[in-house]
Amino acid sequence: MRLALAQLNPLVGDLAGNGELILAASRQAASQGADLMLTPELSLWGYPPRDLLLRPSLIAKQGAVLNQLAASLAQELPQLAVLVGMAEPSGAAPLPNLFNAVALVEAGSWRVVARKRLLPTYDVFDEQRYFCAATGPSVLELERGGRTWRLGLTICEDLWVEEELQGHRLAGADPVAELLSSRIDLLLNLSASPFGQAKVALRQSLARRAASRLACPVVYVNQVGGNDELVFDGASFVMDASGGVDAGSGVVAGIAVVSQLASCKEQVSCWEVNGAGPAASLQVASLPTENEQLFRALVLGVADYARKCGFSSALLGLSGGIDSALVAVIAAAALGGERVQALMMPSPWSSDGSLRDAQALAGRLGLGSRTAEIAALMASFDTTLTPVLAGPPSGLSAENLQSRIRGTLLMAVANQQGQLLLSTGNKSELAVGYCTLYGDMNGGLAVIGDLYKSSVFELCAWLDSAAAGPCRRELGLPGDGELVGRTIREKPPSAELRPDQLDSDSLPDYAVLDPILKAYIEDLASTEQLIASGTPAELAERVMQLLRRAEFKRRQAPPLLKIGGRAFGSGWRMPIAAR
Template identity: 40%
Template sequence: MTEKLRLTLAQLNPTVGDLAGNMAKAQEAHAAAAEAGADMLVLPEMFITGYQTQDLVMRPAFALDAMEHVLMLAKACDTGPAIGVGAPLLEDDLLFNAYYILRGGEIVATLRKHELPNTHVFDEVRQFSSGPIAGPYNLGNVRIGTPICEDAWHVDVPEALAESGAEILVVPNGSPYYRNKYDRRFSAMVSRVIENDLPLVYLNMVGGQDDQVFDGGSFVLNRGGQLAMQMPLFDEAIAHVDFEKGPEGWEALDGEKIIPVDEWEQDYRVMTQGLRDYMGKTGFKKVLLGLSGGIDSAIVATIAVDALGAENVRCVMLPSEYTAQNSLDDAAELAANLGVKLDTIPIAKARAAVTETMAPFFKGMEPDVTEENIQSRLRGLLLMSLSNKFGEMLLTTGNKSEVAVGYATIYGDMSGGYNPIKDLYKMRVFESCRWRNANHRDWMMGPKGAVIPVNIIDKPPTAELREDQKDSDSLPEYEELDAILELLVDQDLSVAEIVALGFDRAVVKRIEHLVYISEYKRFQSAPGPRLTHRAFWMDRRYPIVNRWRDTSGEGL
């Protein structure tokens, strides 16, 4: 008789700190696994606590509470399939990122993460102790090796498991999205399969947590790196994978495989899912935002409607004497296309009152950016008043290009609780608008079709804080600006290296200067979903006070 094994993979969306809620999700998944006749339910890394917990996990009361919930889960699921679930382990004053194997109402094995990531958004060396490399555990007639997330990105842990008798590698993960990361994950796991000549199960979680979105896409590989099955990107799902033991060892039977989607769709889904989960997990129901008639607020409004539904989005137009009629018309058309409420609050009188109040202090001085910023800060004041009164969270709309060089007003248009496009450069804002106009998916709550007016996409960007103002008056064209920022911020190239690629040194130095002097603004800015591996906040942590400037290549 052929030996068989069935694993149930639960690609789920936990909430950080909701220990009871996460445990309830695990129990529901266990019931589905039992109904399917599975031998084991596999849940993601740190599932009981949610991920990432940051320093919350270092609080002993929290870690002990999570461990108690693991015991409660074991007792609640004392019959049926075994369970693998991630949670912290506080042991002899040492804290571990652990993975528990539950069976028969007890914890039968406890694995401790060995390789602790300490790059980009991860700070696990600070939070956890490195555990020893554990051997495989028995699941009936098969020995399972479980490298925990980062463990599988390195050679040593899977190799040690294979050498100590593991027949299948099961890898629980909390792996957040950045653009094109899926291909890197897949390639790394194929390497582990080929190196150890073992099938591998890669289970990832889904859902948004602050700035990070976990994109799922769990998969199973057979020997030689052959894909046996693949779960959907971003969606919660439960799947059952069957293994049979043949002459060469265990092999997964073929299952469903997802249809790949391009980076534009993945980015848009991350921005939508990030906002949806941030709202749902913090308890907010509705949002509002200032609608300017420009492209940034247009894409944010569209993302908000796709994430929450038009009935939960309020747009507000706050025109001044510098607001062009086409901006008013474009904003009205967008709001009508999206089906959202649009309020209009003129600010000309309020601006005049502030100008009059400050006149004695500014006497004899020429108008400058101060007067321009008064408009932006008035808008922030009025929008925050609406937010406070109606309990609607304010969205801010600055793209990554603006956030990078400080082309945004602190306490003005930077006011807000969340920024869906914080990690999206300006040129990608244009392309994302075009992508959304041409595509609609069932996870979008907004209407189909070209909802963003073409005129919003095609007209020159402007803040409209003075007569005939254009962004290009004070910044390079966005094609050049974004190219320099990607090299300077995302790739960490030196000024000399960027100049060698054909960019003007004076322009590069000016952009570098703007990036550094804007750090204090970013320090106070709203969170937003991470799209790249060098997003502002957890990925890129720079001092606010910093006199260093790159002098490489000077005099050449």
């Protein structure tokens, strides 16, 4: 039997469009001789559909789209069966009244063949708001190649049952263990698993464990593409248990990835198993390094956010600092340099070097660039506010005014030109409130809002290295020489809001600050735990206070691209008024 893994990029809520996407992938699969095509979790909806699932009209439309897909497949591709992720009405009156389900579409009709057991409600997930949990395992019997195949079906979280690998797991059933008595030939997992650093390796470890427990191959197909703050990296694979079972230990030998799809790309690829020996792989892609995976995920997130929200071009403020430089590179790779405009807004405190660096970077990336001096605007604000404040604005108020002037200019240009405004702040700044509401926080998307400052430096160093050349060329960036530039990478971080200002005047060095922030945010460490581990008490308490006090700012920040373990946004639900 030949299986096709359809690594699709759906548009959330576009049932008809996603049905056409599945049909187009089916044509590719059939041209490769596939018998059965797998699509990702909730592939007809796109993941996560959130409260669109509460609309009865869309649930009704889903049935019509499935009927049309079944009719089209019967007419064009009668030999192909397709597994489609869908939301199945449970028939119950109270909410939640849906199952996160899988339908088998073939022979001109469709039927539900699997329902999800484990419904995540941690981090960015909130599935128990919409779905009921299934009560038993799902096994599909399919006649292909002169024999009956027994296929175990699981959906995303159903594979995440190894606490020692994951560090945690949901309470409840073990869907993998429940399939032991069914003696299945293959385990299929339809997923919508967002990108995370080192997550590809974790998924494969989970699949390897399942392959060993069930003594059969595991086929894992994952969604790809950006949906709001989440980026799905695909990286689907087949984990084959071709070595057989060792009679002495009972452990399956020879478990390995035999088919690997690309990271951050749409793809349809086939894999064939004959049931009597090792399976044949038609396509094996090598996964990029961690820095390249991270960069590609950010590029994909920007490209899809713009495309799916109806923007064809973007705008950003380019200061000559490393954060805006990285965002500019990502935007150029995502949209093309000719579709990205940089606005430089020097104040009397901006250094000549920063302006030169910004202009040089815009030239390397092929960005359109304009300059708007803000000295006159600063003076007019001083004149207007002097009688109100009994003197001109000073200190932090004056510094924030510069940021808000720039933010207003950026919003005006983006509004006039129909551009997506990209915010350029990083996670370290957002964590401690080193950012200005209605100023540098303005924008429709915070591109690197989940990237700590130290990670910004690391990613920029990689981008400027020879190792990034092939990736840069593939994404339409200059392939040779420095891209961000040494002068940008090596200058001390500064917002240049007053003479000789440095970030370190207000904050600990990022090499000191970021590990403390990671402990507080990612590991949920307490101040006492940090002090016990060697962090000076005054520093630990100061950082925690800054983190707490900035909560109201984060609540008003633009959506950011989640690339880490715990990002600000839907996975961070802290109160504002709290102690």
